[in-house]
Amino acid sequence: MHAPVRSRQPFRPFVCLLPALAVVWAGYQRRWMSDDGHIYVRTVRQVLAGNGPVFNAGERAEASTGTLWQWLLVLAGLPGVDVVTAAVYGGLLLTAAGFALAAWGAARLRTGPSGGPLLPLGALVPLALPPVWDFATSGLETGLATCWIAGAWLLLVVRPRALGTAFVLGLGPLVRPDLALVSAVFLGAQWLSARPSRRGALAGAAAAGALPVAYEVFRMGYYGHLMPLPGVTKEASSSLWGRGAAYLADFAGPYLLWLPALFVLAAVLPARHGGRPGPAVPLVPALAPVVAGALCWAYVVKVGGDFMHARMFLPGLLLLVLPVFVVPATRAWTLTTVGVGAWALVCAASLRIPYEGLIGPRGVADERGVYVRQNAAAHPLRHTFAGFRGNAAYAREVRHAAHVGAPALFLARTRVEGAAPAVTGAYATLGLNGTVIPLDGAALDPIGLAYPLAAHSERIAHARVGHDKRLPDEWIVADRGTGDLPPGMDPARVAAARRALGCGPLAELRAATREPLTAGRFLRNVGGALERTAFRFPNDPVRAERELCGLGRP
Secondary structure, rough: OOOOOOOOOHHHHHHHHHHHHHHHHHHHHOOEEEEEHHHHHHHHHHHOOOOOOOOOOOOOOOOOOHHHHHHHHHHHHOOOOHHHHHHHHHHHHHHHHHHHHHHHHHHHHHOOOOOOEEEOOOOOOHHHHHHHHHOOOOOOOEEEEEEHHHHHHHHHOOOOHHHHHHHHHHHHHOOOOOHHHHHHHHHHHHHHHHOHHHHHHHHHHHHHHHHHHEEEEEEHHHHOOEEEEEEEHHHOOOOHHHHHHHHHHHHOOOOOOOOHHHHHHHHHHHHHOOOOOOOOOOOOHHEEEEEHHHHHHHHHHHOOOOOEEEEHHHHHHHHHHHHHHEEOOOOHHHHHHHHHHHHHHHHHHHHOOOOOOOOOOOOOOOOOOOOOHHHHHOOOOEEEEEOOOHHHHHHHHHHHHHHOOOOOEOOOOEEEEOOOOOEEEEEHHHHHHHOOOOOOOOOOOOOOOHHHHHOOOOOOOOEEEEEEEEOOOHHHHHEEEEOOOOOOOOOOHHHHHHHHHHHHHHHHHHHHHHHOOHHHHHHHHHHHHHHHHHEEOEEEEEEHHOOOOOOOOO
16 A cells, blocks of 8 residues: 655645635624624524514514524524624634635636645735625624635535535525525536536426525515515615616725736736636636626626625625635736735725715715724624614613513604504614514514515615615504604594505505414415515505505596
8 A cells, every 4th residue: 555645735725724714813803793783683582582583573574684694593592602692703704614615616626636836816805805804794694605605616616516516506595685696607507517417407406496495485475575575675676776886986996996806807818818827727617606796796786785885795706706716826826916915915904995984975884883983892792882872872761661561662753652562663773673672572673674564665765775765653653553642743644554554455464474374374475475575655654545545546
């Protein structure tokens, strides 16, 4: 027997792990928990309390955009692990795993299981960007998305013919609904790489679609919708190209992202003319993430972007750099890495958005900076809002009402005695609201991320992106109030809202989300999911009553 041959490149595995170690260090330095992360936490707490995957007991609303992330947090919470801790540090570990898998996939794509030394060219781009450091934690599904994208691509590179690869590639819509685009491109690339028989293709399609299709049927029957509620309230099928272009400029401009793109293009394009900067690579797995990343960015621009700086572009950015995440140390790639490395040093050290800690002129926010300031903490994991009196005062008042057991409805600027459930609060900062409202109370948001009534209201013009639904208080009082009206509220408008709630599609929306979930209700929810998801009603209660209840019709 021959003794095993030791690797001639002892630093090669280290180069693959280096980006993961770097992102762990950077992410830990900026660890935090976003308000939207706390939205996941309340749903997980409801599941663990036996109330089901809902935001408020008694109303089936899917507030979690990342389905798999929600259920991973449930699994973490079952043995008693603190959900906030699991969300923050679980996200960080998944981000690191994604960076390691990305490096592994790029190494296998270019040099096979063994080969020469490697350079972390593409890895330098995300590692240089402060938004990547921020969303390595945050409590959101970004870390899971990073891990899934990199892991799915690695399988596409090393095992394109396996049914297990098809199963993993199909999970995109459960990671985030918009990542269905990535699943579609990766599954197409798998088919082109494997060229399966008709039987093999059908088996692959069944493996890829099994879990997403099953969960979609559950979603339609349980929640009565085709997508998570944030997709309804943010109008995920809309087109706001101008606003989306501004969101792209808000990301690409401050960090001069065109500069590393030019360096990489200068190295890649000569390959078309015989001047390859390294060994030839398989075309399909090399192009698939680039196509998927471009589609992801185009979709983000189409829907108008987001209110969190850079967040929605991060999955697409990772996809775009995957084929060059690490590269062989040829002369051309070394020169390119030096150029990108110089940009990365400048970017990491000094390039920043001009509104750090604030909301920018287009309504886009440095979300972590906002919560550092409002919580008066370098690493805000819990909602204290020690630096923001308005939120802190609201939290104290709600907690006092819950402690004394006084039925109350809290609106943005007033408190109304009497509510169903006993403690009900309508507050735009939904994560905070879900933290302070008891699990048997109702934490509502006029934006509609977890409140079906608000999600189906009309969009308002010229509002901040992601916050362009605002359900008037008359609807909330009509829906949840049981006592006297707040001072100054028009009784006629509240009465019109109450009547509208009992008419047509609004009555069906309430039944779909609040009636006991019998087999018949489940089937009716499935049958009406498409129409229900598309339904919108006027914000004005008088107009809504007229349209929904058929008043004034011949």
